[in-house]
Amino acid sequence: MNMLETQVDPAKTKTIIEYSSGSTVISMSMIARVMHGIEDTRAYLSNKTSEAKLRLMQFFGLDITLFGGPSQPEPFDERGGIQNARRKAMHSEEILNPNQYENDDNWQAHIRWTGPQIFKQLPEINVLCAGMGTSGTMTGLGTYFGKVKPSVVRLAVCTAPGDRVPGPRSFALLGPVEFPWKEAVDVIEEVNSPDSYSLSLDLCREGVVCGPSSGFNLQGLFQMLEKRKKAGTLAELAGPDGLIHSVFLCCDLPYQYIGEYFQKLSPEKFHPIRNERLARVDLYRYDESWERSPVVLFTRFYEPPRSLTQSLLSDIVLKSQCCILDLRTSADFSTWHLPGSVNIPLRSLDSHTPKPFSEPSVLEAQWLELEELFSDRDAVSRLHSHHVLAICYNGDTARVATSVLRAKGIEADSLRGGYQALRDHHLWGDGSISSTDRAYSPVAVPVEQTN
Template sequence: MRNPSEKTNVNENNVYFGTDSLKKYFDPDSQPPLPLVELPPHLNPYHQDGVRIYAKMMTMHPANNVKAMPALNMLESSVVPGKTDRIIEYSSGSTVISMSMIARVMHGVNDTRAFLSNKTSEAKLKLMQFFGLDITLFGGPSQPEPLDERGGIQNARRLALGSEHIVNPNQYENDHNWQSHIRWTGPQIYKQLPEINVLCAGMGTSGTMTGLGTYFKDVRPSVYRLGVCTAPGDRVPGPRSYALMRPVEFPWKTAVDTIEEVGSTESYTLSLNLCREGLICGPSSGFNLQGLFQMLAKHKAAGTMPKLAGPDGTIHCVFLCCDLPYQYIDEYFDKLGEQPFHPIRNKNLTKVDLHRYDESWEREALEVLPHFYASPRPLAQSLLSEIVLQPQNRVLDLRQAEDFHAWHLPGSLNVPLSSVGPHTASPFSDPTLLEAQWVELVKIFDDVVSDLGRHHVLVVCYDGDSARVATSVLRAKGVEADSVRGGYRALRLYEGNEFVSTKVPVTVSVAVPLE
């Protein structure tokens, strides 16, 4: 057994150089230890009882989860250089994602395939696709027994046995899984906290707890080893129920002193609290902490807490933070309901104003005439009667009919919006108005977009903002459209008092083509 004091980390600056920099980055022997962070008193209900609780942040490995250590160890012992070209593993997420990165970085194997349950969440499936995994789904239990010939675990095993080019690490039967925590995680914790009294980890494949429990039984037998299982009939991503632990062949029973069963609501709640306090971790991390709390509560009620303490009278407890919360965000809301979360103000806007904006689609008032109009003489010297809208262009004026009749750009068409008036607030300052305008604009342009699509369209309103919304809608429908920054008011600043249209105004309803 390695003595943790024998190895001095040579990479104090946490920098990785050279052509093999990524390999060093993923190698725990080239990194500083992953952080061990004490919970402040307000997160530790047993602080007054002489209990200090530390989170081992396995999330800080480059692969961002506790399964990186087993993946490293299993692939190191099974990949054959120059021969292995595919990895296959049955995994619900973290293990096979870690394998895909480590296989590529450490061994140059780019083909990693995930076998997993058809009950896996859409978020996890997309996450695995994001990391380049080839996915095959299997029906039946989401956590099949490792030796069940009908399940994906044994399917992966059979495929690997049939080809010398395929490796199935098989986290459920591979001793290099749990031995990775004897090799790395245990020595890190012991070096960081040699006075440790209690160790807590969840039970999934049982690899983490088997490795850590075995390690501390050897180097510090006084450490109380707590394994955590899911409550019967409940589910937390990663760990298993005690009933599902029975067929697991790792020597987990000799690696734990007691088992706690924890429910999902408490797990997600504690994970949420930890995240908001700066310890970013997923539901299985809250699950581990809840198991620790339950165990401490029982010892306190029985008056046996002093038996857990070290010579200094303090109980130093470590629990593992296993992965990140982001892939489980929907589950937090499903499990915990709305109460822990602030409501979204102006939520009605999630269904409207859905298209992009671009500053380049807003034209300054001085640009309008040279870009949209023509004249036999230079525009600056032309009379209004000489200015003609170029045939490839259209100008839509969203103002009310009486305002349009009083003044409008030559050749423009009036498409009055019922939600726009000379004294109406900007739609961007009034979410209700924005919703009404967007719905109305979508309806109008649905009726006329086939004609407008052949033209470059300029949209005018009172202050430029409603026209900006209209331009966003038109652009989303494939129409080349711009708006006038500042609207009608900006245009009036740049024309003389004599610049008033003498053309007959045209008012267009939504049912009339803009011809």
């Protein structure tokens, strides 16, 4: 906000460009849109940025350009994205590059706002801890507390050499930074990424929802306090009340870094996912309206019976443009089946098979078989102009089949409760079976039946 407040020219500025790892440029885009009416904010960033963060930036309406090379280029490296953004702005009055790496409004914002807010809430403060990225936060806060309360120990945290945490930089990369950070810092700690992610995870699980840079800051604070404790100088930090009032900055959220937590930390940090194999199957939607009661046989799929007899279900006639797919075994189909139905026996189903929604391995096997079966274009094309009813022993496998068929563009329903429901409703009959009713290969699914 501070950087845009003085630099945006209402008559000229139409585009904001900034090299940023994410949070800064997202904030810029919102402030530019809401406070300055600028819709076009462009983010320059490393090609090593996680997909989750890229999607987050797209979500907030940013125009993204990726750059190769180091993920944290030196601010004055002409080959990096920071200087590319700077050059772009130099060639057009309509483009503003706030350039957080060189803009004094960056660190002065923390003298203007962040420092006074902290001091108002905790005037007893003894230790202040912040990470070093652009160094703007620490420069501003360190400068502010150096004036209002010089006794505050100002701790800056850098990434360990050769390591990376989103946002902060290593001490070596701070060399070219021109902000007066050296005068604003008393102590420097170096923190590695596993400790940063681990402590962030612990904080989140205790209700302080924050990202790896926040865990990074707290780890730096813990390291400094531990060193003081071992050296016997910890008490020197205490205030008149004998307590050490410490402040560390929670400067990010964990959500865009979720994948990195699993990369950086050991599997023991996370509970395993039970039935994880189901994440790769049963991928299509379900709808309660696709599960039909036995009444549907008489209202949607069969012509009204001529008379009510004990052999009712053996005498009814299948309507044109309707198809009944029976998924039971060939043996059970031959014993009794609905008139005009087509038998597609599944390898993964018999009368003793557990229900797919109670046994994950059954669901996996049945879904994979149904997906393969109905991926046959010829078989599916024959069903496209028909209303399909899938039926099985208890209804659940037919429900899975309906989900797959609907995903392939077929109007399909399942019979809730399957053949067991027909038995429960006393609709099961031992009527004769037409000689034209037979079992069919799943490779070629006919839909025209003669009765």
